[in-house]
Structures are given as structure tokens and as C-alpha cells.
Amino acid sequence: MDFHGIDLNLLVAFDALVSERNVTRAAARVGISQPAMSAALSRLRKLFGDPLFLRSAAGLVPTPRARDMAEPLSRALRQIEHTLVKKPEFVPAEASQTFTIGLSDYPAFVLLPALLEALGQKAPGASLSVHAFTDRDHAVDLLDAGTIDAAVGVPPMHMDGRIFTRPILRDEFVTVIASNHPAARRGLNMKTWLALPHVLVSPEGERYGLVDQALARTGKRRSLALTLPQMFAVPAIIARTRMTATLMKRVALNSPASRKLVMLPPPIELPEVVFDLIWHRRGNSHPAQQWFRELIASVAASL
Template sequence: MNFEGFDLNLLVAFNALMLERNVTKAAALAGVSQPAMSAALSRLRRVFDDPLFIRSAEGLLPTAKAQEIAIPVADALGQVRHLMKPAEVFDPTAKQRSFTLGLTEYPMHVLLPALTKKLAAVAPHCTIHVRYFIDRDEVVALLDAGKIDIAVGVPPTKAENRILSQPLLRDDFVTLVGRDHEAARKGMNLQAFLSMRHILVSPEGNHYGLVDQQLREQGLARTISLTLPTMFTVPALLPGTDYVATVLRRVGTTSSRQGDIIMFEPPLALPSIPFDLLWHRRTQDSAAHQWLRGVIAEVGAAL
């Protein structure tokens, strides 16, 4: 390639296409017309001797070559951007700004109360909109579409280089029963666990979960007597019943019914569950977004 004759605007077009996976949206992001973006894509394909993007029902899918060059291109454009303009400054005490957070049930109960308290103190003019989502992979589409600015949830099943993340919280599983349950007196072991009537929490509406997968590997099964879409309703359902539930620890420790339940370590090995802070690469260098990510990280670290 003759670098001296290379149009660097093509890298801007490539980066926009990687971010948006749609020619029309990429054109809007780059500030050019749709025909101009289509022409840029044709030139990029000739320069790199690769299709770079394949059309599909889900939008433009990057080829292996596109994925290989995506991060170096984004980094190079970021360095040029810093050279061309002074660093942006965001003053949360003075500026009015709204943000949309994507949250699953767990961070909505565990993180959001402390976060809103912090934001009310340090950013009184900021407005926070919360969008609830269930499927961990839904967050990619929400960030791609710009429907949310930042998300907190279990990491998506497939890593995407345009979706950035950092660890925020972890939690482990506990087994809960009502304080008047027989297990509260006799204790919990695997045999007792298997003989009980279980509550399964599945936001997706499944009739099996992680506990069932682990039991199946041992040739075992439990009796599921109640399925729920939300986990934070569980503590209120345990007192006065023979139900047992295996949920994340903070479901019990943050409940107003904590005094009415008993918490056991599960009688089988279960992994801890991570919750990440996630955002789109297009907002990586935004001073306002950097500030908010820092506040969320600070609040999460204190939990």
C-alpha cells in the first residue's frame, strides 16, 4: 500500500462501520451521506483486498480481517482526535446532562440505591433514566443502537471488540429457607437439599438453572415446585412455607425479610457470578461518560 496516497478518512469510515454495523447509521455517525459511506466501503475493500463486512439479517458482520484491524484503527483515530482538540472537561456540579443506564434485576436492587444517592450529592443537575433488560446478550444491541449509555449486568456470552467492559461486582450463591423451616433446626446437606421443594428463579422463563446443570453432572435432580422471573421476591416467599431457594447472597442480605430467613452455603459447588460495567467503544473518550463510569465503579467497589 502507498501510505502517502492513502485517504485517512477511510479509517474514519471503517471505524463507523465497525461501531454501527449498518451503512446508513455509519454514515450518520461519520457525518457523510449514505452513498459516500457505500463508496468508502468499496474503496476499503479494494485497499485491504478483503470484503471486510458481509451483509446478514443482523446487519453487517465483520470478517476476520476487519476484526483484526478494528482495535488498531480505533486506537489510531483516538490518538489523532486527542491531537486535534483539547481534552474535554465535564463538570457534573454545573452541567445538565441525562444518561440512560441499562440494568438487570440484580444491579437495580444492589447497586442503584447507593448510586442514586451518590449522584444526587455530586451531580444534582444530572438525570438518570434506567432501562431494564433481561437477556445478557440484549445489552450488545442496546449499546449498538444507542438506547443505553452504560450497562451493568452479567457479561455477554460472546465478546465483541466494540463493547468495552470492566469488572464491577461478584456474588456467590447461598441457599435460603424460612426461619421456621425444618432445615433451620437440622441443618443442610445434599440429601436434605434434594428432598426439598425448590424455587427456581429464571428471568428467561426456563424450567432449569445452574443448580440443575450442576446436579445433572452428578446424575442427580431436584424437585422444582415454583418458578419465578425475579430473584428479589424470593425472601418474602420463604417464611411459613417449606420452600428452599438457591440465589445470590445479596438477595438475602439486602432483604427487609432478612430476619425471617436462614442462609446456608449450598451443598454443591457453584461458581460465583460476575457483573460487569459495559459501554460502547464510541463513548470511550467522552469526558461525561468517563466520569459516570468512574462514579459507578467507585460505588460498586464500596458494596
């Protein structure tokens, strides 16, 4: 077997560059200096006859050749690591580390209390650090920077193979109005619904949500009376006004104002909302992080 003088350490450097998209972070990951990583990149470019990574405002961007090689080489390196290095066993009951997680508002509200309870039962010496994000791709930035071990939120738009996802939470939309609203007795058809002032929850500040997209396909529009970034204030607002809102069912059910609301099916078909468990390739095979991800998934399944 002849690998034409290829240094295995160069492939390790390549794998780190693919994961980190940054020479300095890649060097820290494999335990070498930044100049040594730059030299390794130069040797890789010469070896493969390709630039492999191009600089951009967002960091290093892999070329098509690098993207083609990334996953096969990563699998091969993980197999070599598995064969040559026995990984330490993770014992939850003896763990004393801090796990880090990024949560958007909805999973923080729905998932976090049960997750903390389960973590306290299974790994009482461990702790949890929570980081908030609103933009779906902000979770990827936090993972790239190593700020968090995992995230739960709406699937990111851009992953490039280094970010893994797994759907773990689902919810459906309901339309809510105050229980003393005249429409609560008559019911909501499309005409009545469109005549009401609407509340839009938009974490990213847009005035055009899923409901508006669905309406646009039918040539209809609704009248927005309020746009706000936080969904959990909405049930109390609806209970005290003549407005209506279409939001996720668990938010309405778990609100203190739920007894003053009527929940109805939206008069337009809306998709189910899916929240993903999101993590970086660098932690994919780490025993403690694997356990943490399975704990998150099992708690979500119990809901």
C-alpha cells in the same frame, strides 16, 4: 512517509462501520449521508481487496481482515484525535445532561439507590434514565443502538471487540429456608436438601440453572416446585412455604422477609456471581461517559 493515497476519512468511516455494524448509523456518527458512507465502504473494499463487511440478519459482520485491522486502526485514530483535537473538559458540578444506563434486576436492586445518591452529590444538575434488560445480549443491542451509555449485568456472550467490560460487583449463593422449617434446626445435608421442593429464578425462562448444572456433574437432580423470572419475590415465598431456594446473598439479606429466613451454605459448590460494567467502544474516550463509568465503578466498590 507514503500512505499510497489512503484518505484518512476512509479509515474514520471504517472505524464507524466496525462500531455501528450499520451503514446508516455509521453515516450519522461521522456526519455524512448514507450514500456517502456506502461509497466509502465501496472504496475501502477496493483499497484493501476484501469485502470487509458482510450483511446478516444482525447487521454488518466484519470479515477476518476487518477484525484484524479494527483495533490497531481504532487506536491510531484515537491517538490522532488526541493529538489534533483538544477534548472539552467534563465538569460534573456543572453538568446538565442525562446519563443512560441499562440494568438487570440485581444491580437495579443493589446498585441503583447508591448510584443515584452519588450522582446527586457530584453532578446535581445531571439526571439518569434507566433501561431494563433480562437477556445478557440484550444489553449489547441497547449499546449498539446508542440507547444506553453503559450497562451493568452478567457479561454478554458476544462482544466482537466493540464492547468493553469490567467486573465491578460480586456476590455468593446462599440456600434459604423458612426459620420455622424443621430443616432450619437440623441443618441441610445433600439428602435433606434434594428432598425439599425448590424454587428456581430464571429471567430467561429456562428450567435449568447454575444449581442444576452443578448437580448434573454429580449425577443428581432436584425437584422444582416453582420457576419464576423475578428473584426479589423469592425470600417472601420461602418465608411462607416449605420450599427452599438458592439465590444471591444480598437479595436475601436486603429482603423485608429476611428475619423469617435462615441462610445456609448450599450443600454443593457453586461459583461466585460476577456482574460487569459494559460499554460500547464509541463512548470509550468520551469525557462525560468516562466519568460516569468511574462513578458506577466507585459506587459498586463501596458496596
